[in-house]
Amino acid sequence: MRHPFLSIAAAALVAAPLLIASPAPAQAAGLDWQPCPDDAALDCATLSVPLNWAEPDGERIELSLVRREGSSKAGDKLGTLVYGPGGPGGSGVADLKSDPIFQDPVYQHYDVVSYDSRGIGESSPIRCETDNFVRDWPTTRREFRRQLWKNRAYMADCRKRTGPVYDHVDTRSDVRDLDTIRAALGEDKLNYYGVSYGTLRGQQYAEMFPERVGRLILDSTMDHSIDNAWDFMRTETGLREEMFGIFVERCAERQECALHGRDIEALTDRLYERAERGELTDPEEPGRKLDEIGLALSMENLVLGRQWPKLADHLLALEQQADRQLRTASVQEVGNDPSKPIWCNDWNYRVHTFAEAEYLTRRLAKEAPNVRFSSYDYWAVACLGWPRKPVNQPHELELSEEVPPILIANARFDPATVYPWAQAVAEQSGMPLLTYDGGGHGMYFVDSCSREYMHEYLLTGKTPPDGTHCPAQEGPATRSAEPALPMPPSLTEGFASAMR
Known part of the structure; x- marks a missing residue:
């Protein structure tokens, strides 16, 4: 699973509507690809997009893109595959530069492109003093008050260091950016592989631009219908x-x-x-x-x-054991930290009082008496002090009949995007679910059986029958002798890395 806030004084805003009609086709000039300064084997480019999509003729920002060209001949080429990293806050540029990501069957037929979403990496990065990032679950009223104060101070610091882009990092805005990239690539349809948090971008692209969906994989998927802290933590x-x-x-x-x-x-x-x-x-x-x-x-x-x-x-x-003394340490650092504003703009996990936090803790201990808590549960208090509702309101996925078959894949024991989420998304979308019966996150990299089904889908458009399972095993999967692949940084750092 790479895998951050607004001005304190900002007034609460009315959330955006859940669904909108497909916008007019994105207009974008072609991309001026040049060899990347740090890796001549890859091509780099930038693309200008509106800072605020509600004001398309207003201020603009630059997105950073990278391309790894495929080896296919013109007659064998199926177009471009866009890679969507995990997160929130994963860098697609860093992932593609650090590793080819995909195996030869993909590069024999596709160029692979990725990008840093707004606020991330080289695309108008959000800057924060990360030492003030709150990583604790409040267990007393005093801790809750202190955490609320620190969160507000953290938001104000990030907003001051970053500027107005801080207010406009949400997945719906990212999806509009993605469609602009599709147009700039000269592609009529978007072929897209999203993993972990990148699956939310893929889902919402299919909602907003159904007629422009090509082949789309949701690997280890988020469920945007979860609209409250309890169901997320549970x-x-x-x-x-x-x-x-x-x-x-x-x-x-x-x-x-x-x-x-x-x-x-x-x-x-x-x-x-x-x-x-x-x-x-x-x-x-x-x-x-x-x-x-x-x-x-x-x-x-x-x-x-x-x-x-x-x-x-x-x-x-x-x-x-015997009792010992507590040791603490603190390191100050200023860096790119986009995870919180993306999260708080996308999700409605709001804890307003210590009584709510205490209630959630006690209820969770009853629901799961042996484990009682997950590192991912911290995200339920990540938005303490956030001054508005999410602009990207949680809702069930609603796809029109125009959307072609999408492939959803998830591990039965995925530690980050848990299996019930994938089941819910498959039910909401009516799309087939491919299940790996073991554990792990990012099936393309974990399980060669799942990866083979994904290759077949990307090359032919054919999805496996709904309910297909790949067996759990210690070694390579039975459908293929290929070993697991190294995971890109946005997954190895983990979906919850920002909360450590």
Whole structure:
């Protein structure tokens, strides 16, 4: 899963309507491709787009684009494939420069183009003092007030350093930029592969420009119909609870488990009680005290990675440890930090009071008593102090009959874009869902079986039958001997990296 705010004084604005008729075809001059200064094997270009699409003749900004040309002959070429990175805040330019992204079957028939969306990387980047980025879930009223104050200060700092583009980073604006890129490329239809947060751009392109959709893949997909913090947190954390249940079953079956024969759920209850009293520290970082949420997060990667022996050892070490002292550190830095304004313009996750935050915490502990929290749950409080409703209002995906078949792919145990989201998007759109029965994020890079189906779709337009499953395995998938691919930076850094 690369994978930020407005002026405090800004008045609350009325949210944009959910759906609009397809805008007139984008008008854009052709792109002046030149060898990239840092990599002559790639071509770079810039494209001017309106800062505010509500004022198309007003101020403009420049988008940075990169192209990796395919090897196909003219007669074999199927056009251009646009790559949409993860995030929010992933750089398509950085991803394509760091790795070819796709395998030969794609480059034999497509040029691949990507870009930095507005506010990201080389496209009018949002600048913030990242040391003030709030990364905590408030557990007391005092923490809530402090976090609200810091969030507002952070927003004001970002807005001051960045300028007016800070107010106009949302996926609907990005989609209009994307259609301008399509026109500048000279393509009648958009062929698009979006992964993780990039799938939201793909979904909304199909809504806004149905007649311009070519071949479109949604790999590890967002569900924009989730319009409240509870459903977001419940679905993210529910996956971890399900996987913890698998751990309990495995430990009961295998004598080599360090907790074999123990009541593991009772043990976790006792550990959460000790964490609430301030009696636990992280075995991996002995100076760092663990509260209840810290305890939950200390287990998360072991649960998601199905590292059952290490998880058992971790719980045992927590049970046996003595208390230690807390160690803290802080590093100031100013950098490109677009994730918060994109998130708060796209989603309606708003926590207004400490009572709401406390209610969500307690309800989540009842819903998922063993894991209780997910690192992604932080996003529910990312918009504390955000002064307006999302301009890109959450809603169910509504596609017209003009939209050709779209391919949706997701892992059953995806840690970021959880499987119920993909099921919901498939149901809303009426499009087929390809399922990998294992874990991981970004199926093109994780599972060669899924990747082969994607190649077939990109080359022929044929989607697999709805309900197709690729089996989970330790090694390569059964449909292909190809190994997993290196993931681009926007995925390796993770969908939640900005909240660490």
